[in-house]
Amino acid sequence: MTSILRLRYGLIILALLAGASRAVADEAVDLGSLLGDMLDRSKIAEFPRPEFVCKQASSYNRRSRTPGHPDWFAGCDFDQFYGSTEVAGRKEWIMLDADGPGVVTRWWLTQFNNAGKIRIYLDGAAEPLVAGQGKTLVGGVDGGILTGPPLAAIVSGGRNLYLPIPFGAHCRITFESPKAGADFTKAAPPFANESLFYNINYLQYPAGTAVQSLTLADLEAQRGLIAKVGRELLQPENNTLPIRRKGAGGKETLKPGASLTRKISGKGAVAVLRLKLGAKDLPQALRSTVLTASFDGKQTVAAPVGEFFGSGPGVNPFKDWWRMVDKDGWMTCWWPMPFRESAEVCVTHHGTGESVEVELADIGIADWKWTGRTMYFHTAWRGENLVRFGSNNDPQYIKDWNYVTIAGKGVYVGDSLSLYNRPAMQGDLGPWWGEGDEKIFVDGEAFPSHFGTGSEDYYGYAFNGGAPFSTPFHCQPMAKGNSGVGHTTNERVRIHDRIPFKTGFKFDMELYHWQPNTRNDYATTTHWYVFAGATDNGQATPEKVRGKIAQPWPGPAEATPPQKN
16 A cells, blocks of 8 residues: 555544544534533424433323233322332332433422422432432422422422433432331322422433433523523524525415415525414304415425414413414514425415404515434314213223324324313312323324323423413413313423324323213414325324314303312
8 A cells, every 4th residue: 555545544534533533423412512502493303412312200100001901991090109228218109210321301290298208319329319309300490499480390280390301320219208118119198108290301312422411510500501591491583593585575465265375485494483363153164274385396285274283262362482372463483494495384264254364474585504313293173072081980981092103203292282171060079170181193003102190291280270371381371171161271382292103193081071971172282393205193183173173161160170289
């Protein structure tokens, strides 16, 4: 080999080593990088690197083992653990026991007895990183043990923590009850023990991924960044992708069957989409007027306008990281929607009778560097009126409602639920509709890797909380149906708790009511990113979206929900 060839060979090797070093550096995960990623709107549309799987530990009833078996719908999803361990002479019940490298991403819990101590152990340490009660460790009361609002907060009885907790080798989270001799493996009447309900979402990375476990020193060093992230998450309108050009909006009065369509040419990403409707029956117009979007010649978005933006029936103001509804009726979306060659946004009035006024603001378009990991944005809607719910008194009618089923490779990023509750409002049983658990199957799992403890738990509140709330990642814009007859809208969006899938994704939710013989209107809207060629079972057809939106109930005063801590 000549000296010139040796030199060239050496330079090639050095370049490859340098590239490998950069790749390793790019994949390093720590508290700082995770916090920074929360504000990076572009990452949601890219298949994650390093790749990870998202799982959930929860207190679901362990009698639920087999789909189709009666125990599949077992309730009482509290005080259920993954075994126990003896530490320094005390019994600690295991809430999570996960090998790393990984990250705890989203944590929800509630309990009637606001006691007990939770501990977080990382990488096999004998002493916990932190320990405390749920209201401070997870709920962020008085500034919290880890952090305060908005990354930790209590809303309508639900304690929520979104501060990422990275771990390199292992994470164990335990619960110690102050009740001497408490044995949670034995059946107990509701709320006789601690009545601890919990859901913990966590990521697991491939072996060898560089993840720096959280330390108290890291936590203190990043206090400034934590505060900044919290401030920015509360101001999503000031944190859009940079707008480089705009697609023309417009204002039109649409007769039934008419559409307002705008086309965009060239490469980029829809970064800001704003829309306002006007109609005599606005709740019905927001259901029967459908937003569709196509990218590179394929329609990937189809949902009623009100539910695409998370408002549900009517104008119900709220604000999360990805969407906002103002009291003046303007609805805004910041999901990035990349395309290579063209995009089309269309609003179609599928209702009957009166016309609908549509005002579409100029569409904000950002530059986008398309990579091998870039995916297309999708939204689907599924809805039906007078759906039969089951209860403890008629368990044969308890069933799973399918939010969405997807075939393909992508990442699930959020959803909303619009419901009209019709309880009998009499007798000893209350009007609550949301006992049902979520069940999420990834890549053809026989048993769901996400098995929840209640519909309201999935959406971040608890015990049929009847108050509207708004946070960066979960909101309840409307709550009339939680304590009586009326509408409820729940929504949840994701950042670090997004769920990648390689072949398919299925999301089911139990329809489980407190009262027997109840029929409710139920509609769900789901959002995800996938590579080209994927399919789904959305059903935002003209016939479906013409279904009548129920009017607010003019009945007696609403029932009072149970008290909660």
